Amino acid sequence: MLSNSDFPLIQIQTNSCCASATDQPGKFVPDFNQPFVSGFVETPVGRLPRVSSKPTRQDQWGTIKARLTAFRMDYKIDPGLYALGHPDNHSPVFVSANYKMSFDYLRQALAGRSGWILVLDTKGINVWCAAGKGTFGTDELVRRIESSGMKKIVSHRKLILPQLGAPGVAAHKVKQLSGFHVQYGPVRAEDLPAYLDAGCKATETMRIKTFDWKERAELIPIELIAAIKPFLLLAAAFLIISGMIGPSGFWNNVTHIGVFAVFALLGAVIGGTVIHPLLLPYLPWRAFSIKGFAIGFAVTLMLLYLRGMDLFTWSGKIEALAWLMIVPAISGYLAMNFTGCSTYTSLSGVKKEMRWALPLEMTSVAVGIFMWLGAVLIS
Amino acid sequence: MKNHIYLKNVVTLHLDKNKCTGCGMCLDVCPHDVFRTNEKHVLIQNRDACMECGACSRNCPANAISVASGVGCAAAVINSMLGKEGECCCGPSDAGDKGCCS
Numbered sequence: 250m251l252s253n254s255d256f257p258l259i260q261i262q263t264n265s266c267c268a269s270a271t272d273q274p275g276k277f278v279p280d281f282n283q284p285f286v287s288g289f290v291e292t293p294v295g296r297l298p299r300v301s302s303k304p305t306r307q308d309q310w311g312t313i314k315a316r317l318t319a320f321r322m323d324y325k326i327d328p329g330l331y332a333l334g335h336p337d338n339h340s341p342v343f344v345s346a347n348y349k350m351s352f353d354y355l356r357q358a359l360a361g362r363s364g365w366i367l368v369l370d371t372k373g374i375n376v377w378c379a380a381g382k383g384t385f386g387t388d389e390l391v392r393r394i395e396s397s398g399m400k401k402i403v404s405h406r407k408l409i410l411p412q413l414g415a416p417g418v419a420a421h422k423v424k425q426l427s428g429f430h431v432q433y434g435p436v437r438a439e440d441l442p443a444y445l446d447a448g449c450k451a452t453e454t455m456r457i458k459t460f461d462w463k464e465r466a467e468l469i470p471i472e473l474i475a476a477i478k479p480f481l482l483l484a485a486a487f488l489i490i491s492g493m494i495g496p497s498g499f500w501n502n503v504t505h506i507g508v509f510a511v512f513a514l515l516g517a518v519i520g521g522t523v524i525h526p527l528l529l530p531y532l533p534w535r536a537f538s539i540k541g542f543a544i545g546f547a548v549t550l551m552l553l554y555l556r557g558m559d560l561f562t563w564s565g566k567i568e569a570l571a572w573l574m575i576v577p578a579i580s581g582y583l584a585m586n587f588t589g590c591s592t593y594t595s596l597s598g599v600k601k602e603m604r605w606a607l608p609l610e611m612t613s614v615a616v617g618i619f620m621w622l623g624a625v626l627i628s
Numbered sequence: 629m630k631n632h633i634y635l636k637n638v639v640t641l642h643l644d645k646n647k648c649t650g651c652g653m654c655l656d657v658c659p660h661d662v663f664r665t666n667e668k669h670v671l672i673q674n675r676d677a678c679m680e681c682g683a684c685s686r687n688c689p690a691n692a693i694s695v696a697s698g699v700g701c702a703a704a705v706i707n708s709m710l711g712k713e714g715e716c717c718c719g720p721s722d723a724g725d726k727g728c729c730s
Contacts (some may be wrong), residue, residue: 419687421687457660535635589701589703593634594634595679596705597696598635
């Protein structure tokens, strides 16, 4: 196990009490003590950290946590130049973001190969989002090329960038400013071996960003968990209010009216955050809100049927209608929010959809709640 | 499942055929097969598949492409409607905001 005393130079750099790693001007070397660093390599600019393509338990656990919790908000590594395997001055240079999952996907895709990985400081954000915001960008890339001393390490002048970094990087400008020629590799890191073996040529399939059911399903936990807290607050409110204003005693009301409300709200949440992503391409409308409305509507009808409501009384009719206003609106809203996670919606499209969908959702929920209150009061 | 399509006729993508040199960078960087080439210059073949990511306009050395790119996220649009600073706050920030994507 390496310790700080093995690298006296690095000790001076990393133990500085005031300067953070990213504040340092000039040459900057990633911290060798990061848990995924498996060794070091000697280069003309000094020692650099070495990584392998095999994930450790810690790496795998980190990926799971990042998919499920806010753990992903601070899951980053030091930017700078890393050695993968046993690279030399002819080895390819891959560029990545300092979100650890991006880095891990890259190195794991390159099993059995050697290369250099230049990690940009994207503030711990993944490649595509960072490219959209500009942090995975021309300037940062050029800065890292200089600060890493790469020009002394490789004799070629080629960089392989993930295709999804393109929104932030102007390849022709990078060439002008640094002399390095940017080649855009495939969208998915796992296609890199085939890309490399074909002489850095991508097939048409490698250049398309898909959104298949697995990719959609991966996004469900985050969406669902984000909806849980508002759901609990709303559920509590409905339970208490039904208890207070219902026709009989508090607990009787809660069981006969409040509990259904909780199921209805849960149905709305599951419809919007779980069912919608899974069924996305199979629902005929283009706007996400409409897909969400449809799911919410179906869920409500099913719940009303299972409850066996008395639709002959006014109270029954109005309460059923109230849920048909509330649940689809909530599912629609949650579905609309999925545009942020999807890979094919345009900002212009989202704005256009929201212009009519958001007021509709808000009005529908408000009217629905009034109707529900009315129905409970007159029952 | 190929070809997810969002709304029709909304994107701000524009290609100036006169400036296009046919270098094909946009074909390489577009993640949704929006462009095709007729060997002389590039054409838009599937405008509705464009998600306005801006990769094409950013990488066009001839400045032949323009598109209004931005965070295509409902939460970001709501934030800006409410007048909140910055769009969707992705990832860690000094204020400790929760982001919607990372």
